[in-house]
Amino acid sequence: MARPERGRRGIPPKGDAGLVGQGAASWELHLPDDGENPSGFSAVFASQSQHIMFVISIAALKRNTAILREVKEAAGCRLVLALKGFSCWKAFPYLRDDLDGCCASGLWEALLARDYFQKHVITYSPAYDESDVAALCEFTHHLDFNSLSQWFRFRDQVMAHPRFRSGELHCGLRVNPECSTGHTPIYDPCVAGSRLGITAEQLAGADLTGLSGLHFHTLCEQDSDDLEKTLAAVDEKFGHLLRSPQFTYLNMGGGHWITKPFYDRDRLVRLVRETRAKYDVEVWLEPGEAIAIHSGVLRATVMDVFESAGHRLAILSISATAHMPDVMEMPYRPDVFLVDQTPPSSGATPAVVFAGEFYHPAGDPSAGAGQGFVYRLGGPTCLAGDVAGDFEFPRELRVGDVLVFDDMAHYTMVKTTTFNGVKHPPIAIQHEDGRIEVLREFGYQDFRDRLS
Numbered sequence: 001m002a003r004p005e006r007g008r009r010g011i012p013p014k015g016d017a018g019l020v021g022q023g024a025a026s027w028e029l030h031l032p033d034d035g036e037n038p039s040g041f042s043a044v045f046a047s048q049s050q051h052i053m054f055v056i057s058i059a060a061l062k063r064n065t066a067i068l069r070e071v072k073e074a075a076g077c078r079l080v081l082a083l084k085g086f087s088c089w090k091a092f093p094y095l096r097d098d099l100d101g102c103c104a105s106g107l108w109e110a111l112l113a114r115d116y117f118q119k120h121v122i123t124y125s126p127a128y129d130e131s132d133v134a135a136l137c138e139f140t141h142h143l144d145f146n147s148l149s150q151w152f153r154f155r156d157q158v159m160a161h162p163r164f165r166s167g168e169l170h171c172g173l174r175v176n177p178e179c180s181t182g183h184t185p186i187y188d189p190c191v192a193g194s195r196l197g198i199t200a201e202q203l204a205g206a207d208l209t210g211l212s213g214l215h216f217h218t219l220c221e222q223d224s225d226d227l228e229k230t231l232a233a234v235d236e237k238f239g240h241l242l243r244s245p246q247f248t249y250l251n252m253g254g255g256h257w258i259t260k261p262f263y264d265r266d267r268l269v270r271l272v273r274e275t276r277a278k279y280d281v282e283v284w285l286e287p288g289e290a291i292a293i294h295s296g297v298l299r300a301t302v303m304d305v306f307e308s309a310g311h312r313l314a315i316l317s318i319s320a321t322a323h324m325p326d327v328m329e330m331p332y333r334p335d336v337f338l339v340d341q342t343p344p345s346s347g348a349t350p351a352v353v354f355a356g357e358f359y360h361p362a363g364d365p366s367a368g369a370g371q372g373f374v375y376r377l378g379g380p381t382c383l384a385g386d387v388a389g390d391f392e393f394p395r396e397l398r399v400g401d402v403l404v405f406d407d408m409a410h411y412t413m414v415k416t417t418t419f420n421g422v423k424h425p426p427i428a429i430q431h432e433d434g435r436i437e438v439l440r441e442f443g444y445q446d447f448r449d450r451l452s
Contacts, residue, residue: 051301051339051402052317053426055352055436056409058094060295062432064259065098068290071258071265072100075272077283080122082254083109085288085410089116090439091429095291103254103286104140107132114139122251122284124174124215126195128154137161137169142284144172144215144251147198148206159210172213172251173198179218179233181226182255184330190218200237212246214238217253221289224267227256231271235278242279250275254286259293289410296409297352298323298425302401303380312375314397319379320388322419324405324412327388336362336377338393339402350406352430359404363392373397381420418447 072079078100089112101120102113110123123136124144133154136143143158145151151173163169176197180190189196197216218230231252234242241247252272257263272283300318307313320327327334337350337359344360353359365374372392379386388405418424424442431437 051299052423053428053438054296054298054408054413056088056091056292056296056427056429057352058091058429059432060351061091061094061292061409062098064291064293064295065095067259067265068287069098071269072285075269075283076276077272077285078120079285079287080120081117081291082286082288083113084414085254086292087112087414088409088427088429088439092117099291101141107135110136110140122286124251130154130157133157137163140169142170142172142213142249142251144174144213146174146196148173148202151211155210164210170212170249171210172215172249173203173208173211174215174217175199175203175234175238177216177218177230177233177237179230181218181222181229182220184220186329187220188218203238203241208241208246213249213251214242214247215251215253217251217255217286219253219255221257222255223257223260223262224264224271227252228267228271231275239279242281247279247281249282249284250279251284251286254288256285256287256290257293258285258287258290260290292410294351294407296407296412297350298405298408298412300403300405300425302397302399302403304399305375305397312373312397314375314377315380316377316388316403317380317423318405318425319381319386319419319422321379321381321383321386322417322422323379323425324388324408325415325417326411328385333364333389334408335406336388336391337404337406338362338395338397339404340395344394350404351409352404355434357402360394362403365390365392377403379422381422383420418442418450421447 068079080101080103081095081099082103084105087109096117096119101122102117103122103124104110104113106123106125110121113121121140122142122144123140124146125132126146127150137158158164158169158171161169164171174197176190176194176199178190178199180188182188185191216230216234219226242250256268258265258268275281276283298318300316302314303317304315305313324334326332339357340360341358343358346361348361349359363372372394373396374390374392375397376390377388413427416424424446426438426441428436428438
């Protein structure tokens with residue numbers, strides 16, 4: 001199916017000019033209310049480093065969650081934040097009212113949900129150990145298992161726990177409907193030999209005592225037509241289980257691009273309603289990207305420019321491999337803007353805009369326009385492949401220029417590293433009135449203390 005919008009995983013993005021941060025930023029630094037200052041904050045930061053940071057727009061986040069709240073209320077389902085995509089916990093107060101809780105991929109994410117989101121916690125992991133299960137039984141509300149062997153290993157321990165016996169803790173299995181609908185192989189959990197989820201053949205004749213839910217997660221940046229195909233496969237392979245009184249919930253996982261303009265929300269509402277009616281189960285959705293999409297940027301500066309073998313090269317203050325690894329893992333091409341003092345010919349802007357700045361979108365040299373200056377953007381690490389791609393700008397780049405990488409709130413901060421000792425960008429939020437609050441600044445101590 002041809003899609004009018006493109007995205008991070010698989011098809012290179014082309015941007016969404018209509019979904020941008022509300023209001024231009026006034027540059028004021030505000031330390032967190034708890035007074036934490038782990039890396040020696042100083043006033044010099046405002047003048048020297050305001051151009052190098054992750055910035056998250058609270059207005060954009062709230063626009064996304066308002067859409068999600070409307071959808072879940074219309075569908076009669078529950079909807080949680082997938083922490084694997086966005087875990088900036090100091091933004092949780094702005095999300096909490098619209099969402100039902102969080103889903104976690106293991107103990108640490110579950111603890112973050114418990115401590116800072118303080119609503120429903122769903123936990124699923126490909127494998128747990130004894131200490132994981134013991135800790136999770138104390139607070140998670142859903143504990144979903146990836147295999148029968150894991151469930152059989154921990155079933156007696158879980159079912160003996162007071163929270164399970166009281167009905168406060170429910171357990172489920174992740175199933176594999178063997179229905180591939182995605183575009184990118186590494187994000188397809190339905191391939192033959194997948195390590196994620198149990199097939200119908202594996203479940204045949206198994207003792208499922210103690211289980212009350214099924215969980216599938218097969219989508220990635222997809223519309224609701226693919227969900228409809230998946231639900232047909234789920235019904236064919238697992239419908240007999242869902243129709244039994246034993247099973248009371250169905251978790252449809254994440255990958256639902258609900259907040260994209262093209263997404264067919266009416267179809268999603270219909271599918272959820274039909275599923276609830278068909279099986280008499282509670283339905284859960286776990287979007288991650290849909291909550292944080294088009295809500296943040298990564299700002300960088302040009303540190304050096306030179307030529308090599310006929311290519312113009314620009315070395316940036318940020319790294320593809322360390323700060324936006326999906327660019328290389330997918331790979332995909334991010335949208336990039338050059339900050340300049342002259343107004344651009346295009347009206348496109350990044351998700352977060354600052355007062356007094358104009359944003360010139362970088363072109364794709366492969367499109368063949370050939371009217372600008374093409375630069376290969378690379379990071380400051382020693383990895384030869386630390387490259388974000390080739391981009392065409394309306395003028396020559398200079399040392400000190402500011403570039404803005406758009407749509408960098410999700411699957412970036414949760415995956416960053418300090419590889420090569422590269423400096424980690426600060427994390428900031430843009431309030432609805434335009435103020436910038438720095439949530440965390442990183443220093444040498446952060447690099448040192450994660451090692452031994």
